[in-house]
Amino acid sequence: xERLRKAIEEFGIGIxxxxxxxxxxxxxxxxxxxLFLMGEAWAEEFRDEKPDLVLTxxxxxxAMAVAAAHALGDLPVVFAKKSxxxxxxxxxxxxxxxxxxxxTRNMIRIDRKYLPEGSRVLIIxxxxxxxxxxxxxxxxxxxxxxxxxxxxxxxxxxxxxxGRKLREAGVHLKSLAIVDRIEDGKIILREDA
Amino acid sequence: xERLRKAIEEFGIGIxxxxxxxxxxxxxxxxxxxLFLMGEAWAEEFRDEKPDLVLTxxxxxxAMAVAAAHALGDLPVVFAKKSxxxxxxxxxxxxxxxxxxxxTRNMIRIDRKYLPEGSRVLIIxxxxxxxxxxxxxxxxxxxxxxxxxxxxxxxxxxxxxxGRKLREAGVHLKSLAIVDRIEDGKIILREDA
Numbered sequence: 346x347e348r349l350r351k352a353i354e355e356f357g358i359g360i361x362x363x364x365x366x367x368x369x370x371x372x373x374x375x376x377x378x379x380l381f382l383m384g385e386a387w388a389e390e391f392r393d394e395k396p397d398l399v400l401t402x403x404x405x406x407x408a409m410a411v412a413a414a415h416a417l418g419d420l421p422v423v424f425a426k427k428s429x430x431x432x433x434x435x436x437x438x439x440x441x442x443x444x445x446x447x448x449t450r451n452m453i454r455i456d457r458k459y460l461p462e463g464s465r466v467l468i469i470x471x472x473x474x475x476x477x478x479x480x481x482x483x484x485x486x487x488x489x490x491x492x493x494x495x496x497x498x499x500x501x502x503x504x505x506x507x508g509r510k511l512r513e514a515g516v517h518l519k520s521l522a523i524v525d526r527i528e529d530g531k532i533i534l535r536e537d538a
Numbered sequence: 539x540e541r542l543r544k545a546i547e548e549f550g551i552g553i554x555x556x557x558x559x560x561x562x563x564x565x566x567x568x569x570x571x572x573l574f575l576m577g578e579a580w581a582e583e584f585r586d587e588k589p590d591l592v593l594t595x596x597x598x599x600x601a602m603a604v605a606a607a608h609a610l611g612d613l614p615v616v617f618a619k620k621s622x623x624x625x626x627x628x629x630x631x632x633x634x635x636x637x638x639x640x641x642t643r644n645m646i647r648i649d650r651k652y653l654p655e656g657s658r659v660l661i662i663x664x665x666x667x668x669x670x671x672x673x674x675x676x677x678x679x680x681x682x683x684x685x686x687x688x689x690x691x692x693x694x695x696x697x698x699x700x701g702r703k704l705r706e707a708g709v710h711l712k713s714l715a716i717v718d719r720i721e722d723g724k725i726i727l728r729e730d731a
Contacts, residue, residue: 407604419574
């Protein structure tokens, strides 16, 4: 998506080999105009999948999920909550998410009644790297017998395996920008996203 | 605001004397249509204050801040991050927020460059109880020499002192619904909000 690519090229900061900092417009300060254009781009990609619910995980995915849901005709948004602990509670469904960056395992959870059986779920998140957060959300859907209608990502790190694995598994994945590599602090984007 | 009042009366759950649960449409599952109507209500209230930035705190404030910012012509949104620790870092400005519910003190912080001196800031949050989170955000604004143009709240707990204190301090505060009390699990709303 051209506007997002431009924002990444102008304001994104690459750190080391694999950190992509987009604080300026995506996940600390939000460029609201860009956000709603992103929502429209996801809506265009996924409209034919007929999602009836948008799922994300707190915190930085929320704004993007809202924008996508709005563009799809104000679908409900559900955001999974993060927690360090496993909760014993029949009302909640939970899944582990391993963070390669922080070397920690966290749980994400959702109230079962907000992810009903048979829902067609559009998963939205800001980043896709190893794919752990998306896999966690897909696991929540599976446990609830909900259907993953698609996965919309803002920034995919093309040099990490999450995107490739999802595509190989036949998931309808749309990343609005794909980072090919980081060179001397510069973020090099792939041409085809 | 009528639509929010109806949602609270229909789907809100009162627990004990002071817990107002609005998970079903506001801060776990989001009724996106209601969300954007709330954004318009805040925009109508605060447009003449000429805000140029919307500030909130992660996680559940983000959706509401985005809706308000959108209705005000796609203003940028900045969300403060929560953390248990004090960070020594000149790039960040931080303020403590005491939680009466959890009896803990957390820090909220923001990258200084996203809250520029002289900004006119609309603070948005989901709940106002003791007012600690709003006070923390006002403190961030003060430290950055930014102006608090107004404070927009979804649900104010009228039986806790946060709202009264802000009004007494002359803050332009708009709560879209005010809970007067909880009786036998039923949430009783004040007529005037």
